[in-house]
Amino acid sequence: MTQDRVIRVLVADDQALLRGSFRILVDTAPDLVAVGEAGTGIEAVDLARRESPDVVLMDVRMPEMDGIEATRRICGPAGTAGVRVLMLTTFDLDEYVYAALRAGASGFLLKDTPPGELLTAIRVVASGEALLAPTVTRRLIAEFARHPEPARPLARELGGVTGRERDVLTLIARGLSNTEIAGHLSLSLATVKTHVGHLLGKLAARDRAQLVIVAYETGLVSAAPRPPR
Structure with a gap:
């Protein structure tokens, strides 16, 4: 924009x-x-x-x-x-x-x-x-914990996603910003943005909110996670 x-x-x-x-x-x-x-x-x-x-x-x-x-x-x-x-x-x-x-x-x-x-x-x-503020992310995670959707096969949903992209997707689902993800994975902010763009395209997601849902529904991450240290 x-x-x-x-x-x-x-x-x-x-x-x-x-x-x-x-x-x-x-x-x-x-x-x-x-x-x-x-x-x-x-x-x-x-x-x-x-x-x-x-x-x-x-x-x-x-x-x-x-x-x-x-x-x-x-x-x-x-x-x-x-x-x-x-x-x-x-x-x-x-x-x-x-x-x-x-x-x-x-x-x-x-x-x-x-x-x-x-x-x-x-x-x-x-x-x-x-x-997607942290409070909203936590609420979304809580809903998955209370009313979990059947996990879809990872191979079908995430088959084209690279290992590093899965790392990024996991942190997105934890509610971390691009800057925080860059710090956790020792990547540049530009590289993180590129990975996010690839995830949006590969998973046919409109935005980060949709990526969070995909991460939980595929079983890549589970409810009530903690950000990695």
Whole structure:
């Protein structure tokens, strides 16, 4: 994402006042522009397909179709290529975190997040990164521990992944940043970014959030891990 590109944002929330507030906030940033508002999940899907925004600010709980299903339709194989979803929730311990990330969301944010942080989060997601804070990563891991999915064969899912890429994927699943991964593996930051790019391509993952899910579902890592020393 270059500095001269305007990031197009769709706001989806069933509360008109809050939806309007988010839109006004987005439009105050010189590098962001709101391209539409949706009050239901169905409207969000329709507008995402029509406008192809860079980022959708998606409320979890909406009428007609909730934000999880709307995200699944936007991010699915038949969805809108390149559109990323940033989920908005009222509660930090929202039970929908796990489902939202599995549906294809690139991140999770509280609705009471300071305005500046919200704008930064939109930029982060638009750039192709996942907004996966350590607290969210831990919650995701906890969900895998409580409701583990059957592990898929490593040979099928990770057959084309090199040993070093598996090391990087393991640390991504532990919630480490690229900088932290570089330190743990004694690699340059550029090399780590290259490995992450290869993983995204080989595993057909949209972003780091999807890589975390793949790492756990394939059995490469198990629940409640500790970062290596």
